[in-house]
Amino acid sequence: MxxxxxxxxxxxxxxxxxxxxxxxxxxxxxxxxxxxxxxxxxxxxxxxxxxxxxxxxxxxxxxxxxxxxxxxxxxxxxxxxxxxxxxxxxxxxxxxxxxxxxxxxxxxxxxxxxxxxxxxxxxxxxxxxxxxxxxxxxxxxxxxxxxxxxxxxxxxxxxxxxxxxxxxxxxxxxTSTAREGFYTDPDNTAATWVGDNPLDPRAARIKASVADHNTVKWFGDWDADGDPTTAIRTEVSNYVGAAADQGRLPVLVAYNIPGRDCGGASSGGAGSPDLYKAWIDQFTQGIAGRPAIVVLEPDAVAQASDDACMKGTAEQRFDMLWYATQHLQQQGPSVRTYLDAGNATWTLGADLSGTQGIGLERMAYLLNRSGISMARGISVNVSNFDDTPVSDDYAARLTARLRSDFGVTSRWVVDTSRNGNGGWVVPGSPDSGHVGFCNPPQRRLGVTSRAGSAGGAEYQLWIKNPGDSDGDSDQCPAGSPPAGRFSPDLAEALIDGA
The missing domain is CATH 2.60.120.260 (Galactose-binding domain-like)
Incomplete structure (x- = not known):
């Protein structure tokens, strides 16, 4: 005493x-x-x-x-x-x-x-x-x-x-944990639109319902590759530092893998594996061991199973993701990395076409090859629409497979930004499953970023910024903006579920 x-x-x-x-x-x-x-x-x-x-x-x-x-x-x-x-x-x-x-x-x-x-x-x-x-x-x-x-x-x-x-x-x-709240990106796309359009009658509700809750910042090839004199380390450092100065927890998405999105609406990424590793070096050094959640390379692991996409480069992708998880792990226990694991439809194959998904065994293998043992866990439903129970069920089954097959214990986070109504199904066909990944109709905002509950996700996060378009390809509704561009019409539709 x-x-x-x-x-x-x-x-x-x-x-x-x-x-x-x-x-x-x-x-x-x-x-x-x-x-x-x-x-x-x-x-x-x-x-x-x-x-x-x-x-x-x-x-x-x-x-x-x-x-x-x-x-x-x-x-x-x-x-x-x-x-x-x-x-x-x-x-x-x-x-x-x-x-x-x-x-x-x-x-x-x-x-x-x-x-x-x-x-x-x-x-x-x-x-x-x-x-x-x-x-x-x-x-x-x-x-x-x-x-x-x-x-x-x-x-x-x-x-x-x-x-x-x-x-x-x-x-x-x-301090600087989810209990004190997640850091809101002051320059998120919705906030920028509101600032540029203060007299628009939609501005107030978009600010209150969307801009004030966008708690994730994406980093990619819009930041220069590799060169230590470029902005990526400074940009990451400034962002993480601003969050630390408020005692809030920042969430970052690293989205710069070469061949990103298999040439789809969000194509791009670093120009080579060496440039990617140099970029990751700068990204991780910008965090500098301070508290942060990192969602690592949405879709990259699942796409590694697509031979037409990889064109013989799957081993290079595994190597790059392994390098990234390893270097993020070296930032210490305050940095939590979640390696992306796609979504339930992608893996389990519950889409309208009846196409069989990748499968839990294959997805667990892909994650293991990509360094999941060095990450905190997996992210699921990024930029997607499956409701939280569906995503939790998928993640629980996948993490159980990782544990049984490879002895890896993983947690998970769920993107809840647009899953308030769950995945879109064909009207009149409730058993059609989740279809439509590009600006589907009648979706709604999900719960804002928060700590998860026992037995479910460790965090429920707004990872996709609501109102940002999924793309403007033939698979998207006519008039859709290019991928990543903010649309007040899309934002208001998510607010209303219309």
Missing amino acids: IMRSGLLRAAAAPALALALLTPTAPSAVAADPQPVYGELAANGTFAAGTTGWWSSGAAMTATGGELVASVDGATADPWDAIVGQDALRFRPGVRYTLSFDARASVAATLRATAQLGGEPYTATLDRTVALTTTSQRFSWTFTSGIDTTTGALNFQLGGQPVPTDFVLDNVSLT
Whole structure:
């Protein structure tokens, strides 16, 4: 048990500082480099006993993976008994989330603060909650108004009328995770259109329903290949850095594989395997180990099974994707890479023509050849329309196959940007399956980017920017804009499901 001692110097302190004042003593936190992103609270599950925690005015023990702090009831004010952590890094303007489980032996109050660890003891979070004998989960997301490397997380337990045992567990303080929200690309295509057309009667609803939720940025051959002096590393760095400065999580799509889209509406990509590897080098260096989700090369793995598309270059594609997953893995645990695995229709073959899909066994093989063992998992339904249950079912079956065939454990993310009505089927033929990949009618926006649920996707993400056209080929409705061009008509149709 670590105790703090000392007297409050209250006479000269303002009222707020008095309430937040913490007695000074050596910190119990080890002198490791301060975490800036991800989980900031040490030993929040108390699996290591009370390591990293201090107490003042309370007897502190750890039992069964919970922290028990006993207060004798003789104190007058909340700050007369505290358990907490020190040496936390708080950055101004950055979003954080504090959450914890708590209960007490009798009805009691607990005050939670995130604050300066020294004078003037300014708090950037200050919440008082009522506890019962049943454990409750508390969680708040807040924006820091302080800039310090000596921040403190305090649980003030004093001021109880009778002796009280407080029980804490699963204490978490995070930043730059999905809990604080995904970073919205300020220059996304919908936002650009709204900015250029402020008087258009559709602008307000497109901004509110689409532009404000476009949380993914695509990078490709519109950024110059390979040359270290070109913009790709700087562009990626600026984007990831802007997200980190807000404490939000950025999502990036790397879309530059040679022979991209098999010469279809989104054709292009790096000019050679060597240029692609040089481009990936710059892309990964731009991330620089900071928190990011990367969706790697939509369609590239599935298309590797198409001999007419590959023309004998499948081995080169596997090599390039392996190189990319390897270099992204080297960026560290804050970077989560999801190698694209197409969609349920592509693999399982549930389209109108009855054509048999690639098959789970073949898709698992292709992913394994492409370096899936070095990625966090797979992405499914990118730029597609299958509803989330269909996509989750496909991804669950595919990841089970990866595990059984290759011993690879994978998670998955689902593109929900346009799947609110599921895949388009032929009117009057509900068993026709998912058909129509290019601007199909009567599709609707899906749920905005968020963390997934247990047993399903790890994240549900808007990966395709709604309103961006799928292309203007013969397979698309007449009048469709070129691939990637924003259309307010397409955006409004997705809002209305019309």
